[in-house]
Amino acid sequence: MEPRRKKNRKQKQQKRHYNGNNSKLISVNVNWAELPRVVLEIIFEGLSVVDCISVSNVCKPWRNVFSPDVSCWKGSGIPSLIMSGQHRREKRTCISMMEKRAWEMELPEAHKKYCWGSFQDWLILVDDSVYLSVEISLLNPFTRSTINLPRTWDDYHKIVLSGLPYQKNFVCMLLHNERREIAFWVPGAQSWNKFKLVGEPFEDAIFYNGSFYLLSKDDEVCQLDAASIFAAISGDNALADASADSSVPEIKIQSHKVSIVSENPTNDNVMRYLVESRGELLLVCRFFSTSPGAILETRKFEVYVLDIGEMSWKKVEHLRDRVLFLGKCCSRSFSVKELGVPMTNRIYFSNDNVAPWWNEWDSGYLQGMSSRMRLDNSGRKHWGIFWLGNKDNHNFCFRGDRDNWGPIWFTAPLWWYCNNFLTY
Template identity: 25%
Template sequence: MSNWADLPHFIVCEIICRLSFFDDIFIAGAVCKSWKSVVNSFEKPPPLPPKGPWIMLSEEREQGNKESKTRSLFNLLDTKTYDFKLPELVGRKCLGTSFGWLLTISADLQINLFHPLSKHLICLPPQPTFCRQYTPEVEPEHLRNMFVPKCVLSRSPWNSITNECDHDCIIMAIYGEIRTLAFTRPGYKAWIDIESPSRAYDDITFYKGNFYAVDGHGEVFACRIDDSQKVVAKAVAPRPEGTRDLIKKYIVESAGDLLLVLRVRGGHYYSIEDYPNYEEDEFNNVDLEDDIEDEDAPENESEEVEEEEEENINDNSYVTIGFTVLKLKRFTQAGSKYKYKYEKVDNLGDRALFVGDNSSVSLPASSLNGCKANCIYFTDDNIELYEETLNGGGYDMGVFNMKDGTLDKHYPESFSYYSTPLWFI
């Protein structure tokens, strides 16, 4: 132990800067008094991701907890809830990205990347710099809550070695009334639109040097960000056979594969007629090896409900009833514009997927004590219906077992009318 304690402080500092998880910084500080003094010497510790998944719980009040200035986080591994003093997040819309960072938007429409454990903050271009704005104009609070539903990073935005932000990091977002795509980098003055043949995107991910986005129909698009030329998203996978617009889509890299995850909801606001018969295997033999448009696709994804249903607000307006997972498999066919077809996935192996109001993530369950393999962990991201429920949203959370199709809870509920619980990973 004395040998470790005798290491020069700058060597210990270099060791700490090269750790993989934020939890390890505290472990390093427990080695000896000398190492603890080095950890305490950081004005802000390196912004590393947490070792396991956490849920950042909702703010119950729209102005946040101004007195204590805290946010509560639930640790999935030890099943304990911790309160963190985070005045930087009071009253701000938060989205989970990756590498332990959050995208935050304030009522004055300023946008930041914020690392809640280290308190590092990176300013991004504000909301008015997006190309497409709401028409007519809406209240800033609505823009804060709804304007950016998804954000993903190409890499960590912070270089722990140089202790500076990484200007090579690309931040891509789904934004606006029609949910189109844009990107920026640290240091940019505005968000840059991505030309796309589609809109109403549900999710985005970064995979093998490219960004992939899935729209509300389930069609997948890819684009590579090259500053020397205009960025265009191109279709690479068709709409899966048997899906519907009301089925929520996520796209995630898992163990080297690109997966399309379909989340089916039932309840008061979702009619079973909106979906295929979920008990039948509608997604087997999904090839779609041509470019034929689906002429039977509904033009409007929201059908009228009966008048008495519109007036009946209850606390179970929607609920997740199942998931289907498809793998994008490379294929070539003459005359087809698509590079991928779909293959149904029945088993995720050792992986656990985490979806919701965050960048969709896949983690090896065996390295996370308390995390179940072959399962999908989900939070309540159906913010459009939060105000239509008695106590607000935040209750539709749980764990879906791919093996037997059962659903279980990982946290009871986190009610709010404007703030979503989300994965912090």
């Protein structure tokens, strides 16, 4: 039987042509693995992420097409989680949401550092080894590129990037834990430049359409123009005179009181995320249980879109072709069509704490808390899924792990994923 299979396989690889008189049969062997790279790139560009994973597993030459130098795949990737509580290890446990695949990623650069957040395939790391201060670094674990940021005080709860670190006019922004204070850094600056505003502290922030948008608990949205931030800090005089307490008076700021109609008029026990999705700015409200003794129990989510003309939040009942991934310093929106998976109208979220002011390095006491308090931690989870608008959502209850900090979302690049996990 084996010789017959080989013969049939060979016949299938032959393409038959007749000459002009139809008198002679010419057989031409076609080796699909030898298709020109440029042809494969054109074909693969039109495929979803899931389909690209499938075709890259056909043969090694096809897989080699997926490489970091092909621009169309630089922004494509696999939504993944990096687990917390592993800062003393040189390997970190990661999970792919699309394939439910777990793997150990080599991260010697992250030894004794906490993963604070991510921006696409870049990780944001924090070293708190010096008392009351932290050193922040940006690491791309797939290209091994590293950017070290200046050390600063340990009183910030959120970091926001204006884009990828190598992009023009790149800006980093920090939000203070207790005050309406923000700090900025641009490439070349020797320290963080602080700037103070009056009012309630900011809960969350995002870079959107050329500006940083900052959300406070009293529903005020503060808009800071990123170009003016970069110009103010990157000037020769600003760099020469920069100090830990320097201010940036040239920043263009707009303050908006944004109205919202919600079933829950108070923001108590609500964690709020800002997410850019398909050119729109979304506000996602995560409601925690108010029952006595309920710890880290999420009851539901509500989604709103910013109407810039009316400066109001409009409730969204359906995410259309988008799926959201929510987490501290790492929220992101993906296209279901580009991913190629049936995940429409879903919100993936991690085990975040209800207080946005906490960081993992402040929470070592969480380890073993359940046993000390004689609480049952069985059935508690690191991440969950919420179907927006599902009729059964009124029965939804996600119980987060009390003993561990929530994991961080990041994007594993398609080229790296195909070359590291698929075999031929």
